[in-house]
Amino acid sequence: MPTQTAPLSAEAASVVRAFADTATRAVLHVPSSAIAPMIWDLLGRAGGDGVPELIPAGREEEAVGIAGAMNLIGHRSVILMQDNGFGNALTAIATWAIAYHLPLPIFANSRGELGEYNSMIHTISGPADALLGTIGVPVFGLDHRDEAATWHDVSVEAIEHAWLTRRPVVVMMNLWRGGAGS
Amino acid sequence: MTMTRIDALTTAVETAPDAAFVVTCGATSREMAAVADLPNHLYLLDSMGLTTSVALGLAIGLRERGRDVVAIDGDGSLLMNLGSLATIGAYGAAGLTILLLDNGVHASASGIPTTSPRLDLCAVAEGCGIIAREVRTTEDLVAGLRVALGDERPHMLRVRIAPQNAPDIPWLHADPVVLGERFRTWV
Numbered sequence: 092m093p094t095q096t097a098p099l100s101a102e103a104a105s106v107v108r109a110f111a112d113t114a115t116r117a118v119l120h121v122p123s124s125a126i127a128p129m130i131w132d133l134l135g136r137a138g139g140d141g142v143p144e145l146i147p148a149g150r151e152e153e154a155v156g157i158a159g160a161m162n163l164i165g166h167r168s169v170i171l172m173q174d175n176g177f178g179n180a181l182t183a184i185a186t187w188a189i190a191y192h193l194p195l196p197i198f199a200n201s202r203g204e205l206g207e208y209n210s211m212i213h214t215i216s217g218p219a220d221a222l223l224g225t226i227g228v229p230v231f232g233l234d235h236r237d238e239a240a241t242w243h244d245v246s247v248e249a250i251e252h253a254w255l256t257r258r259p260v261v262v263m264m265n266l267w268r269g270g271a272g273s
Numbered sequence: 274m275t276m277t278r279i280d281a282l283t284t285a286v287e288t289a290p291d292a293a294f295v296v297t298c299g300a301t302s303r304e305m306a307a308v309a310d311l312p313n314h315l316y317l318l319d320s321m322g323l324t325t326s327v328a329l330g331l332a333i334g335l336r337e338r339g340r341d342v343v344a345i346d347g348d349g350s351l352l353m354n355l356g357s358l359a360t361i362g363a364y365g366a367a368g369l370t371i372l373l374l375d376n377g378v379h380a381s382a383s384g385i386p387t388t389s390p391r392l393d394l395c396a397v398a399e400g401c402g403i404i405a406r407e408v409r410t411t412e413d414l415v416a417g418l419r420v421a422l423g424d425e426r427p428h429m430l431r432v433r434i435a436p437q438n439a440p441d442i443p444w445l446h447a448d449p450v451v452l453g454e455r456f457r458t459w460v
Contacts, residue, residue: 163331192450
C-alpha cells in the first residue's frame with residue numbers, strides 16, 4: 092500500500108491552492124519525490140469540489156501534448172514535473188505549445204542545487220533555466236526566501252500570465268530548501 | 274490491392290464527419306489537407322510523436338460535449354511515443370480512436386524502414402487496455418470506425434497502407450496559430 096512519505100509544506104500547499112483559485116481542472120504530473128506531497132494531497136481530495144483531476148503522464152513531452160491540447164480548447168490544466176525533464180519536453184514545448192500559442196503553466200521543482208544528493212542531475216537541471224530562456228519561455232523562481240503567501244500569489248499570477256499571453260510559463264520551485272522534499 | 278493513405282483518409286473523413294481529427298506531421302497532414310481541409314482538422318506540422326498525446330488531451334476536454342476524437346498517426350510517429358498508449362489505456366479515454374496508418378516506413382523521411390513490421394502493435398495496444406484490430410480494406414475501416422466512435426473505451430485501428438506518398442500533394446505552409454484558432458473556434 093503506497094504511503095505519503097513527506098508532509099505537505101506550507102509553500103507546496105500554497106501552489107496547490109493556486110490551482111483551485113485559478114479554476115484549474117486538470118494537473119498532468121510526471122514523477123518526482125519533491126512534488127509527491129502535492130500529488131498525494133490532490134489524490135487525497137480527488138473528486139472534491141474544485142479539486143483538479145490528476146492525470147499521470149509517462150514522460151514530460153506527453154504531459155505537454157495532453158495539457159496543451161486541453162488548454163487549446165479551454166479545459167484549464169497545468170503540468171507538475173521536475174526540471175531535469177525539460178530536456179525531454181523541449182521539442183514539444185517549442186513546436187506545439189509555443190508554435191500554436193497555447194497557454195501552458197508548468198510547475199517544476201528544481202534539482203542540482205545546494206543540498207542535492209545526486210551527483211549528476213545538475214548537468215541538466217543547472218542549465219534548464221537557460222534552455223527555457225533560449226526558446227523564449229519565461230521562468231519565475233520561488234525558494235525558501237519567499238513566504239508561503241508569495242508562493243501562492245506568484246503561482247496564481249504565472250497561471251494567469253500563461254493564459255493572458257497564450258504561451259508556456261514555468262514556475263521553478265526550489266522545494267528542497269522550501270520544505271516539501273527536504 | 275493495398276490501401277493508400279489517401280484512401281484511408283478519405284474513408285475516415287466520410288465516416289466520421291463530426292469527429293475532431295488530430296493529424297500527424299509530414300505527408301499525412303499534407304494529404305489530409307488535400308482530401309479535405311476542414312476546421313475540425315488539427316494538423317501537427319511538426320511535433321512528431323505527439324499526435325496520440327494531443328488527441329488524449331482533446332478527448333478529455335471534449336468528453337462533456339460528447340465529441341469523438343480521431344488521432345491519425347503513423348507507425349513511425351507512434352513508435353516515438355509508444356508510452357502514450359499506456360497513458361491512454363490507463364485513463365480509459367472515452368471517444369478516442371487511434372487510426373494508425375501503418376506502412377512500415379518513415380514515408381516522410383526517404384522511406385527509412387520502421388520496426389513496425391516486426392511488432393504486434395495491436396497486441397501492445399490491447400495490453401494497454403485499448404481495443405485494437407487490424408484493418409486491410411476500406412470496408413473494414415468503415416466498420417471499425419463505426420464500432421469505435423462514441424464508445425466508452427479507447428480504440429486503435431491498425432490500417433495497413435502502401436508505403437508510397439501520394440504524388441503532387443502541395444506543402445502545407447499554414448500558420449500553426451491560425452490552424453489552432455480555427456480548430457478552437459470549431460470546438
